[in-house]
Amino acid sequence: MSKLPNEAFRDTIGTIDEKGNRKFLFPKKPSGKFYDYRKWVSYFLLLILVANPFIKIDGNQFMMFNVLERRFNIFGFPFWPQDFYLFVISMIVGVVFVILFTVIFGRIFCGWICPQTIFLEMVFRRIEYWIEGDRGAQIRLEKQEWNAEKIRKKTIKWTIFLIISFLIANVFLAYLIGSDELFKMIEDGPGTHLSTLISLFIFTGVFYFVFVWFREQVCIIACPYGRLQGVLLDNKSINVAYDFVRGEKEVGRAKFNKQEDRSTTGKGDCIDCKQCVNVCPTGIDIRNGTQLECINCTACIDECDTIMETVGLPKGLIRYASEDEIEKNAKFKFTPRMKGYSAVLFILIGILVGLMFLRTEVEAVFLRLPGQLFQHKGDNISNIYTFKIINKTNKDFNDIHFKLVGIKGTLKVVGEQDLKVPKQGMKGGTVFIEINRFLLESDKTNLEIEVYEGNKKIETSKTSFLSPRSFD
Numbered sequence: 456m457s458k459l460p461n462e463a464f465r466d467t468i469g470t471i472d473e474k475g476n477r478k479f480l481f482p483k484k485p486s487g488k489f490y491d492y493r494k495w496v497s498y499f500l501l502l503i504l505v506a507n508p509f510i511k512i513d514g515n516q517f518m519m520f521n522v523l524e525r526r527f528n529i530f531g532f533p534f535w536p537q538d539f540y541l542f543v544i545s546m547i548v549g550v551v552f553v554i555l556f557t558v559i560f561g562r563i564f565c566g567w568i569c570p571q572t573i574f575l576e577m578v579f580r581r582i583e584y585w586i587e588g589d590r591g592a593q594i595r596l597e598k599q600e601w602n603a604e605k606i607r608k609k610t611i612k613w614t615i616f617l618i619i620s621f622l623i624a625n626v627f628l629a630y631l632i633g634s635d636e637l638f639k640m641i642e643d644g645p646g647t648h649l650s651t652l653i654s655l656f657i658f659t660g661v662f663y664f665v666f667v668w669f670r671e672q673v674c675i676i677a678c679p680y681g682r683l684q685g686v687l688l689d690n691k692s693i694n695v696a697y698d699f700v701r702g703e704k705e706v707g708r709a710k711f712n713k714q715e716d717r718s719t720t721g722k723g724d725c726i727d728c729k730q731c732v733n734v735c736p737t738g739i740d741i742r743n744g745t746q747l748e749c750i751n752c753t754a755c756i757d758e759c760d761t762i763m764e765t766v767g768l769p770k771g772l773i774r775y776a777s778e779d780e781i782e783k784n785a786k787f788k789f790t791p792r793m794k795g796y797s798a799v800l801f802i803l804i805g806i807l808v809g810l811m812f813l814r815t816e817v818e819a820v821f822l823r824l825p826g827q828l829f830q831h832k833g834d835n836i837s838n839i840y841t842f843k844i845i846n847k848t849n850k851d852f853n854d855i856h857f858k859l860v861g862i863k864g865t866l867k868v869v870g871e872q873d874l875k876v877p878k879q880g881m882k883g884g885t886v887f888i889e890i891n892r893f894l895l896e897s898d899k900t901n902l903e904i905e906v907y908e909g910n911k912k913i914e915t916s917k918t919s920f921l922s923p924r925s926f927d
Contacts, residue, residue: 469738469748470671480671481597482580483590483734487757496567497577504570508629508637514849514878520630532811533847533879537818541810548803553680555796557687561694561745565680566752571665571673574623576736576752579616579666586612590733616667617659624658671737675748688745690778691790695751697725697742697773698781708742711766724768731755731773741773817852818845819906819916824885829921835889836922843883844876844906844914852876852908857886860903860915864890890920898924 472478510517512531519528527534527542534542553564565572586608587593599605629637632651640648665673674681688694702708702725709717711726725742732740734755737748741755759773779785820843830837846852855874857866868874869885876882888902899919906914 468675469735469740470675477672478738479597480736480738481590481593482736482738482754483730483758484584485734485752485754485757487761489753489757493567493753494577497573500568500570500573501577504573505626508626508634516633516635518630519633521632523631535818535845535847537845538814538847541807541814544803544807544810548800548807551796551800551803554683554687555793555800557684558689558692558793558796561688561692561751562681562684562749563751565674565678565750566695569750571678572736572750572752575666575670578619580736582615582619583612586615613667617663620662620666621655621659623662624655627658627662628655671748674750675737681747681750685747689792690782691785691788693775693777693787694745695741695749695753695756695773696745696776696778696781697731698771698776699742699744700781702742702772713766717768724763724772726762726766728762730758730762734758745778815914816847817906817914818847819843819904819914820845821886821904821916821918823918823921829923832889834891834893836892836895836920837887837889838920840886840888840918841883842886842916843881844874845881846876846878849878851878852913854907854909855882856907858905858907859888860905862890862894862900862902864888864894866904888920890922892922895920895922898922 470478470480507518508516510531515531515533516528517531519526521527525536525539529542529545534545556564583593587596596605596608625637628651636651640651645652669677702723704723705721707723708725708727709722711728717724729740731742732738734757735741736752736754737750739746739748741749753775756773756775760770763770763772777785777787780787821840822842824839824841827839842857844852844855853873853875855876857868859866865888867887867889869887874882874884890900899921902918902920904916904918905912906916
């Protein structure tokens with residue numbers, strides 16, 4: 456069965472030609488109401504994105520994702536390896552939120568919030584428009600020979616792109632290793648931090664490659680979120696959509712003729728100017744319906760509204776709308792599916808908040824030394840333990856000591872007696888616990904050990920104490 460000519464788009468990607476080669480896009484510079492809104496949102500998010508790793512709350516970096524040391528900060532809240540379950544739950548909350556947002560509003564995250572889109576559309580492409588001109592000028596420059604003008608423009612553009620990529624790599628590195636470490640590397644000089652310098656150059660190369668060459672292919676090929684929307688969207692999801700009922704009518708789209716009244720000819724309001732295609736940053740034709748490549752950036756809405764205003768037709772031929780609204784004129788409803796995702800989201804948020812309140816700022820662990828049995832010391836039984844104190848706060852602990860609770864006994868720290876735990880640090884060691892054998896009621900007694908900083912109790916830890924089964 457042969458395919459209809461207007462369904463050929465289903466077998467092709469706008470950025471790949473018939474031979475399978477990469478087809479570079481030269482989108483027209485957007486303008487209009489939504490683009491102005493996007494600029495303000497993007498600049499605000501860029502400011503937050505750049506400032507996040509350099510802002511501190513109670514000494515904690517506002518955002519940090521130190522994967523190597525498994526230490527994460529989210530909104531100034533520190534997550535240690537022992538808190539990894541909290542980090543996982545918070546990530547699940549974020550994923551469910553994005554899923555719920557997609558079910559309702561489509562892929563709006565990609566067009567308005569995604570860092571890839573913000574940097575590409577609001578930084579790199581705006582510089583490109585400034586140096587090379589709009590769509591037509593860029594196409595002509597690409598086709599012309601490598602003369603002095605082309606070399607000058609390309610060199611200036613690529614140099615600026617490289618500098619910006621280097622700056623982005625530094626910010627990215629601050630997220631990974633912490634801004635303090637980044638500043639320390641700068642102060643000490645690159646020679647003393649060679650591995651970090653190599654990482655910086657690798658990140659710079661990756662960002663340069665993405666924003667100079669790969670570009671929209673990240674959204675089309677690499678990003679899994681675009682494929683997720685295929686199972687998340689339905690006819691009730693709000694997307695950037697073409698009103699095919701109004702645009703096609705009985706006869707279909709046709710070029711504009713100011714001498715005719717389109718309402719009597721049956722022609723649709725779409726004048727087939729293809730400006731919505733020319734302005735699209737991923738090279739799609741929105742009139743073909745919801746597509747994987749569409750990032751809901753609204754550039755086609757602004758361009759179509761401008762054309763409609765020019766030819767004297769109502770705006771909104773391309774707009775935010777669901778398919779049911781366009782085809783059936785149905786109003787938006789909060790569907791059971793949306794309610795289900797919302798319920799899951801609120802439950803997860805409740806669990807996360809509850810676990811956050813239960814989380815302690817100090818963690819103490821006492822474990823019996825593996826392979827070591829109890830020892831007899833006269834009427835006393837002795838067990839040896841290793842301990843680890845984790846200080847998650849930004850305050851140094853200079854006088855740490857322990858106290859047995861609920862049973863009489865002695866607890867002796869091996870080695871140094873004045874235990875100190877630095878802020879955001881750990882301290883380990885060994886202790887002996889001795890208890891009179893007549894106070895032990897079984898061969899395995901549960902113990903509680905209180906941890907004090909000076910006179911203040913900061914944590915309570917539990918462990919077990921082994922002894923002989925019988926004292927007869």
